[in-house]
Amino acid sequence: MRRPLGIEWMKIRNYRTFWILLGIIIASIPAFNYMIFSFTNNQFPKNKRGVSPLGNPFSFPDAWHTISWFSSLLFVLPAILVITLTTNEFTFKTHRQNIIDGWSRNKYISVKLVGVLFLAVICTIVVLLTVLGFGYLGNKGPVNVSIWEGSRFLFFYFVEVLSYSMIAFVMAVLIKRSGLAIGIFLIYMIVEQAVMGILTNIYHLQAAQYLPEETTDRLIPLPFIQISDPAGWEHRIPGYLIAAAIYLIIYCVLTSRYFLKSDL
Amino acid sequence: MDVLKATGGTYSWFGEPPSEKQRQKIGTLLETPNFYHYLSGERNLRIAAAIKGRGAGDIPRVLEMVKLTERKDSKFSTYSLGMKQRLAIAACMLGNPDVLVFDEPTNGLDPVGIAETRETIRLMAREGKTIVLASHLLDEVEKVCTHVAILQRGELLMAGDVREVLVNEDIVELGVSGGLEGRLQEALTSWPGIRQVKQQDGLMQVFFEAGITPDMGELNRFCFEKGIVLNHLQLRRRSLESKFMELTNEPTKTIKNN
Numbered sequence: 001m002r003r004p005l006g007i008e009w010m011k012i013r014n015y016r017t018f019w020i021l022l023g024i025i026i027a028s029i030p031a032f033n034y035m036i037f038s039f040t041n042n043q044f045p046k047n048k049r050g051v052s053p054l055g056n057p058f059s060f061p062d063a064w065h066t067i068s069w070f071s072s073l074l075f076v077l078p079a080i081l082v083i084t085l086t087t088n089e090f091t092f093k094t095h096r097q098n099i100i101d102g103w104s105r106n107k108y109i110s111v112k113l114v115g116v117l118f119l120a121v122i123c124t125i126v127v128l129l130t131v132l133g134f135g136y137l138g139n140k141g142p143v144n145v146s147i148w149e150g151s152r153f154l155f156f157y158f159v160e161v162l163s164y165s166m167i168a169f170v171m172a173v174l175i176k177r178s179g180l181a182i183g184i185f186l187i188y189m190i191v192e193q194a195v196m197g198i199l200t201n202i203y204h205l206q207a208a209q210y211l212p213e214e215t216t217d218r219l220i221p222l223p224f225i226q227i228s229d230p231a232g233w234e235h236r237i238p239g240y241l242i243a244a245a246i247y248l249i250i251y252c253v254l255t256s257r258y259f260l261k262s263d264l
Numbered sequence: 265m266d267v268l269k270a271t272g273g274t275y276s277w278f279g280e281p282p283s284e285k286q287r288q289k290i291g292t293l294l295e296t297p298n299f300y301h302y303l304s305g306e307r308n309l310r311i312a313a314a315i316k317g318r319g320a321g322d323i324p325r326v327l328e329m330v331k332l333t334e335r336k337d338s339k340f341s342t343y344s345l346g347m348k349q350r351l352a353i354a355a356c357m358l359g360n361p362d363v364l365v366f367d368e369p370t371n372g373l374d375p376v377g378i379a380e381t382r383e384t385i386r387l388m389a390r391e392g393k394t395i396v397l398a399s400h401l402l403d404e405v406e407k408v409c410t411h412v413a414i415l416q417r418g419e420l421l422m423a424g425d426v427r428e429v430l431v432n433e434d435i436v437e438l439g440v441s442g443g444l445e446g447r448l449q450e451a452l453t454s455w456p457g458i459r460q461v462k463q464q465d466g467l468m469q470v471f472f473e474a475g476i477t478p479d480m481g482e483l484n485r486f487c488f489e490k491g492i493v494l495n496h497l498q499l500r501r502r503s504l505e506s507k508f509m510e511l512t513n514e515p516t517k518t519i520k521n522n
Contacts, residue, residue: 003314006314007311007314007315010307010310010311010314011300011303011311014302014303014307015300015302015303016302017302088300092298092299092300092301093296093298094298094299094300096267096294096298097298097299097312098315099265099266099267099284099287100265100266100267100287100292100294101287101288101292101312101315101316101355102284102285102287102288102315102316102317103284103315104266104284105266107284261269262269263267263268263269264266264267264268
């Protein structure tokens, strides 16, 4: 796999759009969080001891939760990068040429899947550095708390960003056109939220929380407010993770089988 | 080449079932050059060489061969159609493969590009490469290839030496009046080199064996001496396209040249 990944690197290392999008992703995660930090720090009246009613959401241990949640809102950026890099191959027909030149279809799709995984890892590392940066620079939390307490939210973020990126990859492989794939990806995100709302609120169907987007969203609840049913949420975490894993397997199988069976 | 999923049939390369390892040993250009538009010609060749499992050491040679050395650092998107096609041929030549597959290699090229591409293919053929070229341009096939196979809906209609299969046949049209067609047809059977005689539109069409060019004066004298006065005598060159049409429309009537 190292050699094919090296070839993938040759494809993108001189691609300006890749660097611009990656730069935006890397810069936007700390910048967006700083924006939220600045807003919450300045807009809410503090009590006599200088404590905000929100607590210290950007200090350890809450920083893991807060920053993972706000960073997950930027899911569209890695998704756009995945769609751009994948559909480029279809536009230039280089996917076809790679096979003609001697790659197996299996190798081609595998290296693309590993590429999506790498991107999710990069995003997670940026979130990790952002958490550590905020945590160390502005720590006002309890002094006797380990900085790694709450770090499972970073793993949840990884699962979420990988899941969103894989949905984008599925769109890119099936649709093949960049603009259309991004549009349908965004529409899907909105439609699933609407469907989830209808199923939950009107039909009281609890299974709706295990829809592809919702199941990873629920891994990281909204910060600042107390989780309404902490024990219930803790209890459901394994279910969310299993559902996310099943969806990831489905995405891999779907894209692989489609690419292996279709005419190029 | 594993680009299309076959609905039936089998094929082999080098006597073995097709695999990606064998594709690495074959230079292939299918219709259009497929490269990363944002990369230079040389960087594109580096990717092709890496996928073929070959080093980058061969790149200067193939670039020189297709006369793209000076533009090797320009982005692929800035290349003309001819240059793009030449870069694709350069990619095919990486590692000096013994077998090359070209599908419509002159598609969309201007006359200069077509001439350059054909000359490059002929040059490679002179080096002893086996080149499989698929084309609908019969003129191109005749100019470039040594052997030809004509396929229709997956059926092999004809295969053989290109000079025999796609020969530019001469047809002589003869006309007589007064119900002498039967005598003329009988007389022509003794004329050497005649392959087929058939009547069409009131005229007698005479087809000759490959390589035989009839002497019209002699033919006229021959008929006259047999007591047949011709009122129409014309030599017609049959185009390659009409020959191809004949082969593909009437597969059972044509000669089989296996």
